[in-house]
Amino acid sequence: MNRLEQIQQVTVTAQQMRDIEGRIFAAGMPVAALMEKVAGAIVDRIIGDGGLVKHLGASILATPKNYPPNTSPLYKNFPPQFRKVTILVGPGHNGGDALVVARELHFQGFIVGIYCPFPKLKELTSQHAQYAKSLGIPFYEQIDNNLLKDCDLIIDGLFGFGLEREISDPIASAINQINQLAKPIISIDLPSGIHTDTGEVLGTAIRATHTLCLGLWKQGLLQDRALEYVGKAELIDFDIPLADIAAILGETPQIQRVTKAFALAHLPLTRPPVTHKYKMGHLLLICGSRRYAGGAILTALGARASGVGMLSIAVPESIKPLLVSHLPEALIIGCPETESGAISHLLEGIDLESYNAIACGPGLTKDATSVAKLVLDSDIPLLLDADGLNILAQMGTIPKLSKRQALTILTPHTGEFKRLFPDLPDSTQDRVNAVREASRLSSAIVLLKGARTAIATPDGSVFIVPESTPALARGGSGDVLTGLLGGLVAQSSACSCGTGVSPVSLAEIVAAGAWWHAQAGILAAQERTELGVDAFTLTQYLIPVVGSGE
Ligand SMILES: NC(=O)C1=CN([C@@H]2O[C@H](COP(=O)(O)OP(=O)(O)OC[C@H]3O[C@@H](n4cnc5c(N)ncnc54)[C@H](OP(=O)(O)O)[C@@H]3O)[C@@H](O)[C@H]2O)[C@@H](O)CC1
Ligand SMILES: Nc1ncnc2c1ncn2[C@@H]1O[C@H](COP(=O)(O)OP(=O)(O)O)[C@@H](O)[C@H]1O
Numbered sequence: 063m064n065r066l067e068q069i070q071q072v073t074v075t076a077q078q079m080r081d082i083e084g085r086i087f088a089a090g091m092p093v094a095a096l097m098e099k100v101a102g103a104i105v106d107r108i109i110g111d112g113g114l115v116k117h118l119g120a121s122i123l124a125t126p127k128n129y130p131p132n133t134s135p136l137y138k139n140f141p142p143q144f145r146k147v148t149i150l151v152g153p154g155h156n157g158g159d160a161l162v163v164a165r166e167l168h169f170q171g172f173i174v175g176i177y178c179p180f181p182k183l184k185e186l187t188s189q190h191a192q193y194a195k196s197l198g199i200p201f202y203e204q205i206d207n208n209l210l211k212d213c214d215l216i217i218d219g220l221f222g223f224g225l226e227r228e229i230s231d232p233i234a235s236a237i238n239q240i241n242q243l244a245k246p247i248i249s250i251d252l253p254s255g256i257h258t259d260t261g262e263v264l265g266t267a268i269r270a271t272h273t274l275c276l277g278l279w280k281q282g283l284l285q286d287r288a289l290e291y292v293g294k295a296e297l298i299d300f301d302i303p304l305a306d307i308a309a310i311l312g313e314t315p316q317i318q319r320v321t322k323a324f325a326l327a328h329l330p331l332t333r334p335p336v337t338h339k340y341k342m343g344h345l346l347l348i349c350g351s352r353r354y355a356g357g358a359i360l361t362a363l364g365a366r367a368s369g370v371g372m373l374s375i376a377v378p379e380s381i382k383p384l385l386v387s388h389l390p391e392a393l394i395i396g397c398p399e400t401e402s403g404a405i406s407h408l409l410e411g412i413d414l415e416s417y418n419a420i421a422c423g424p425g426l427t428k429d430a431t432s433v434a435k436l437v438l439d440s441d442i443p444l445l446l447d448a449d450g451l452n453i454l455a456q457m458g459t460i461p462k463l464s465k466r467q468a469l470t471i472l473t474p475h476t477g478e479f480k481r482l483f484p485d486l487p488d489s490t491q492d493r494v495n496a497v498r499e500a501s502r503l504s505s506a507i508v509l510l511k512g513a514r515t516a517i518a519t520p521d522g523s524v525f526i527v528p529e530s531t532p533a534l535a536r537g538g539s540g541d542v543l544t545g546l547l548g549g550l551v552a553q554s555s556a557c558s559c560g561t562g563v564s565p566v567s568l569a570e571i572v573a574a575g576a577w578w579h580a581q582a583g584i585l586a587a588q589e590r591t592e593l594g595v596d597a598f599t600l601t602q603y604l605i606p607v608v609g610s611g612e
């Protein structure tokens with residue numbers, strides 16, 4: 063993995079970023095030099111070759127203005143008119159970054175106006191402000207028409223990782239006013255108003271179209287509740303030495319982004335030349351009911367895409383023919399069923415210990431309680447989803463799981479999470495902490511579904527899937543995930559040759575599977591629009607995602 067791939071995996075809190083920054087300054091890097099370097103990289107990303115401005119849509123490339131042509135090399139990216147950029151400047155170093163960007167855009171021929179309502183600025187920020195004023199760049203203390211009229215682009219440098227308390231008026235009102243303009247907004251480091259660690263909106267926040275996160279990914283940008291403010295996010299690297307990151311975060315950071323490089327390194331994409339089907343894992347899926355027969359098919363199709371060596375599927379007897387017709391390669395086990403058409407108990411003679419993993423839950427209904435109890439008492443890796451989770455919640459999550467020897471993986475959405483862990487804080491808020499706490503308490507690997515799915519291990523490691531698509535917010539897509547993960551877990555547990563997989567290794571595989579699922583959604587949405595990603599279609603995009611050979 064190259065340096066940039068390693069950097070992309072790292073996430074930090076504000077305090078960790080301060081500590082890393084502190085080491086760089088202590089080693090001799092001047093603060094002002096670092097600010098120049100960072101701001102230079104921001105300017106390049108905005109107006110350099112292939113820069114963001116080209117992609118910001120009609121508003122920045124329209125409205126011709128009658129100014130003389132500019133000869134700057136960077137300006138070749140633009141039509142031959144000057145452009146008007148409004149820059150929001152805060153009192154700290156986020157404002158300092160913004161002022162350096164303002165100065166450079168001014169020199170490149172842009173018409174720059176600065177909104178800075180703060181009477182007192184940090185020293186370096188104050189020096190940059192003084193120089194910008196000396197260049198004739200106008201400063202405004204209030205958001206007024208002069209500043210915003212005809213402005214093509216807004217750059218937000220009000221607050222970065224130094225924001226710790228709620229934003230109040232007049233800045234809060236100014237932010238709300240700016241948000242209503244529907245102009246392109248590029249936020250420096252974080253959208254101002256978003257808490258660096260938790261993603262909480264502190265009073266109000268800038269709704270950015272783009273966020274250029276500086277140096278290392280801030281955790282708050284990976285929390286669901288921040289997403290509508292973040293827009294498209296990307297990292298601006300400024301060569302933070304890996305040794306300084308490791309000194310603060312350890313060799314393996316506790317909270318990691320699941321990148322493509324990470325996922326591909328953990329998926330079983332190649333097989334040993336000499337092997338056989340049972341060495342490639344035997345998964346038992348327990349799913350479906352007469353009412354929810356489709357869920358069983360979707361789960362099974364997810365498992366199929368995992369490449370698992372053998373797939374057995376326990377379903378109620380009455381839907382066995384349906385499963386056989388969809389999955390001719392699988393061994394379908396028809397089970398006795400309740401009056402309501404749920405599995406009442408597993409067929410006599412099924413030896414649970416002969417499987418490498420069990421995935422249980424989709425479409426079961428709560429009438430299948432005895433089956434869920436049985437698998438919880440087994441001694442092999444178990445993934446529980448949907449009704450499997452609801453039944454577990456009824457039994458009492460923590461006491462029940464504390465008796466299990468083998469690894470358990472729980473894959474709740476926020477509603478199921480609340481039922482499983484009623485005493486934990488709301489998982490729609492600080493998701494990273496919620497999932498981490500749930501895993502610690504239950505000793506299970508917990509995957510909390512959402513726009514940014516997070517996976518935690520009992521020892522406190524968290525993996526966050528940083529890209530996905532709302533196209534997946536659709537019935538059945540979670541069933542596909544269950545099957546896919548079940549197949550991956552079975553393969554890894556078969557490969558461990560009886561030595562057992564560690565919780566962290568298993569969580570890495572689960573995280574890679576969640577990345578795979580999200581990427582299939584993204585690819586399907588690109589080709590078929592966000593409306594075209596029904597759960598069956600999603601299953602058909604799993605292999606293309608890893609099969610493109612890129
Ligand atoms: N790390 C790195 O390597 C690099 C970091 N860099 C940049 O530095 C940024 C961090 O800078 P920072 O620490 O100066 O904090 P920042 O976010 O600008 O704001 C804090 C200021 O706001 C104030 N304030 C706080 N809350 C407030 C409120 N509600 N309402 C009003 N005021 C409030 C608070 O003052 P206070 O009133 O609390 O004394 C303080 O002055 C970072 O995001 C990145 O852009 C790069 O330049 C170089 C590389
Ligand atoms: N807004 C969203 N953005 C990205 N992914 C989403 C979003 N909403 C849901 N998902 C994903 O879709 C899947 C939904 O799973 P789940 O709620 O269990 O649905 P079902 O039970 O109908 O199959 C999860 O993998 C989740 O992460």
Ligand SMILES: [K+]
Pocket residue numbers: 156218219220221222249250251252253254
């Ligand atoms: K900002």
